[in-house]
Amino acid sequence: MLDVNGGTPTDVREAAESRDFIREIVAADVAAGNHGGKVITRFPPEPNGYLHIGHAKAICLDFGVAGEFGGHCNLRFDDTNPVKEDVEYVDSIKDDVEWLGFHWHDREYYASDYYEQLYGFAERLIQKGLSYVDSLSADAMREHRGTLTEPGIDSPYRTRSVDENLDLFRRMRAAEFPDGAHVLRAKIDMRSPNITMRDPVLYRIRHADHHRTGRTWCIYPMYDFAHPLSDAIEGVTHSLCTLEYVDHRPLYDWAIAHCETPSTPRQYEFARLNLNYTIMSKRKLLQLVEQKHVNGWDDPRLPTISGLRRRGFTPESIRDFCARVGVAKKENVIDVGLLEHCVREDLNRRVPRAMAVLRPLKLVLTNYPDGQVDELDMVNHPDDPSAGTRRVPFSREIYIERDDFMLDPPKKFFRLAPGREVRLRNAYLVTCTHAIRNEAGEVVELRGTYDPATRGGDAPDGRKVKATLHWVSAQHAADAEVRLYERLFTVEDPEGAATKANAELATLLNPASLAVLQGCKVEAMLGRPAAGARYQFERLGYFAADPDSRDGAPVFNRTVSLKDTWARVASRE
Ligand code: ATP
Ligand code: MG
Numbered sequence: 042m043l044d045v046n047g048g049t050p051t052d053v054r055e056a057a058e059s060r061d062f063i064r065e066i067v068a069a070d071v072a073a074g075n076h077g078g079k080v081i082t083r084f085p086p087e088p089n090g091y092l093h094i095g096h097a098k099a100i101c102l103d104f105g106v107a108g109e110f111g112g113h114c115n116l117r118f119d120d121t122n123p124v125k126e127d128v129e130y131v132d133s134i135k136d137d138v139e140w141l142g143f144h145w146h147d148r149e150y151y152a153s154d155y156y157e158q159l160y161g162f163a164e165r166l167i168q169k170g171l172s173y174v175d176s177l178s179a180d181a182m183r184e185h186r187g188t189l190t191e192p193g194i195d196s197p198y199r200t201r202s203v204d205e206n207l208d209l210f211r212r213m214r215a216a217e218f219p220d221g222a223h224v225l226r227a228k229i230d231m232r233s234p235n236i237t238m239r240d241p242v243l244y245r246i247r248h249a250d251h252h253r254t255g256r257t258w259c260i261y262p263m264y265d266f267a268h269p270l271s272d273a274i275e276g277v278t279h280s281l282c283t284l285e286y287v288d289h290r291p292l293y294d295w296a297i298a299h300c301e302t303p304s305t306p307r308q309y310e311f312a313r314l315n316l317n318y319t320i321m322s323k324r325k326l327l328q329l330v331e332q333k334h335v336n337g338w339d340d341p342r343l344p345t346i347s348g349l350r351r352r353g354f355t356p357e358s359i360r361d362f363c364a365r366v367g368v369a370k371k372e373n374v375i376d377v378g379l380l381e382h383c384v385r386e387d388l389n390r391r392v393p394r395a396m397a398v399l400r401p402l403k404l405v406l407t408n409y410p411d412g413q414v415d416e417l418d419m420v421n422h423p424d425d426p427s428a429g430t431r432r433v434p435f436s437r438e439i440y441i442e443r444d445d446f447m448l449d450p451p452k453k454f455f456r457l458a459p460g461r462e463v464r465l466r467n468a469y470l471v472t473c474t475h476a477i478r479n480e481a482g483e484v485v486e487l488r489g490t491y492d493p494a495t496r497g498g499d500a501p502d503g504r505k506v507k508a509t510l511h512w513v514s515a516q517h518a519a520d521a522e523v524r525l526y527e528r529l530f531t532v533e534d535p536e537g538a539a540t541k542a543n544a545e546l547a548t549l550l551n552p553a554s555l556a557v558l559q560g561c562k563v564e565a566m567l568g569r570p571a572a573g574a575r576y577q578f579e580r581l582g583y584f585a586a587d588p589d590s591r592d593g594a595p596v597f598n599r600t601v602s603l604k605d606t607w608a609r610v611a612s613r614e
């Protein structure tokens with residue numbers, strides 16, 4: 042298929058092979074020659090926050106569909122609310138879309154670029170008697186609107202003449218009125234069973250600085266007005282959005298039908314992505330950031346794209362996740378375990394192995410010659426010979442993981458204990474001879490011996506050991522800080538639980554969501570990791586170098602542990 046969008050990642054294409062209902066619709070339109078056979082989509086974020094994994098689903102769909110059908114996808118900023126928007130968000134959105142692997146080329150648009158055109162559409166509606174300036178207070182307007190069971194009632198201003206409406210609307214634009222004095226409303230039907238159609242507001246007065254238009258405007262179009270018309274101005278054919286817009290579709294079509302637009306886009310709705318143990322509302326994410334419950338929008342515990350990136354997720358794993366989640370019409374909640382499964386699978390395939398000891402305990406091998414260093418060959422990837430090998434130094438003093446040793450082990454503990462022999466991965470069999478304790482009785486160091494005949498980790502006499510431990514050479518190791526993450530919330534549905542208990546979301550935060558470990562010992566090559574470098578630390582999980590890393594003082598984030606709960610559950614089903 043022709044692909045003028047600069048390429049759609051193949052995983053997204055593969056997902057499309059089992060066609061979802063959106064792709065069925067688009068394929069049928071293309072086959073029927075609707076919209077001149079063209080497919081133009083848009084991804085329309087409001088720059089009032091950072092993108093999250095839910096947006097990734099929309100991005101994969103918008104760019105994916107366009108790419109597969111030889112069309113293109115516009116990146117359009119829906120910047121119609123100056124109070125909440127900011128260039129910081131515009132920039133982060135662009136970074137995130139690009140990082141996910143999608144390209145909008147020169148098709149970067151802003152609803153604010155259309156303000157003059159949108160204003161023109163609004164005046165035309167007034168002239169046609171299809172909209173009017175209302176001067177009810179916000180409260181009164183709410184009362185007039187009615188409820189799901191009661192029809193609304195007409196505003197007393199609904200019968201204003203075209204001339205009066207035009208005059209007032211022009212004076213609204215000319216900054217003659219304060220915020221809230223008037224609004225422009227569509228004249229549709231206050232008795233419509235669909236509340237959205239009860240004379241929706243099209244324009245409101247907002248004396249505020251807009252991040253792009255400054256003070257040029259003091260009236261701003263509402264999303265429901267700006268969105269369909271921006272689509273039409275850009276020649277968008279399929280305007281894909283989430284299910285909460287189903288009720289807005291009649292208004293979308295109304296705007297297109299009455300504004301004499303240059304094209305006729307159509308809106309289609311799909312189920313938004315919901316993930317357990319997290320939240321996806323930008324407003325609530327902003328709260329967590331502002332109240333400093335997390336360390337910024339890119340905190341690795343957040344479901345933001347920038348948070349996932351910092352945590353070590355790959356764009357491929359996120360696209361794979363979106364493809365597996367699919368596009369459906371029914372809301373559901375996806376287990377965050379699936380997201381972790383996707384990144385684990387991707388990283389397992391791609392990243393080199395390394396050794397790191399998070400909670401070091403020193404083991405001195407008393408029969409190992411002082412000053413001697415063994416250079417041991419280790420494969421960088423067990424399944425990928427092209428990843429090559431590296432030399433890892435072994436010496437008399439080794440760090441092992443504190444929880445790989447027990448003074449008085451229970452039956453099921455097979456790792457190191459006094460008198461017990463274990464394998465140090467790819468190195469030697471070692472036996473612990475005794476533990477040195479401090480005054481408090483805590484183990485502070487181990488003494489042991491190694492068997493020189495077991496270089497590489499196997500005994501020539503074939504004797505077996507029950508455990509293989511990771512390790513680093515004390516004299517060669519670099520110090521590192523390692524950050525471990527758990528779920529941000531303690532409950533599966535934080536928003537639901539907070540509402541039910543009438544509690545602040547913050548009370549449901551998991552106090553153990555971040556553990557910072559200092560003084561971790563890592564292989565020397567990890568002392569100066571490349572920005573964002575990813576590794577599997579043997580037996581511990583997948584880790585990525587954090588931007589807080591300084592030369593010789595690396596910081597690693599655990600992306601995900603090795604334990605795949607999702608795969609286990611899925612295989613049992
Ligand atoms: P807001 O409440 O601020 O409108 P939003 O998450 O809808 O929040 P937008 O910037 O309007 O933010 O979203 C841009 C696009 O991403 C929209 O088309 C929206 O439908 C889609 N989107 C947002 N959240 C999700 C989600 N959880 N799953 C799938 N798509 C989503
Ligand atoms: Mg929205």
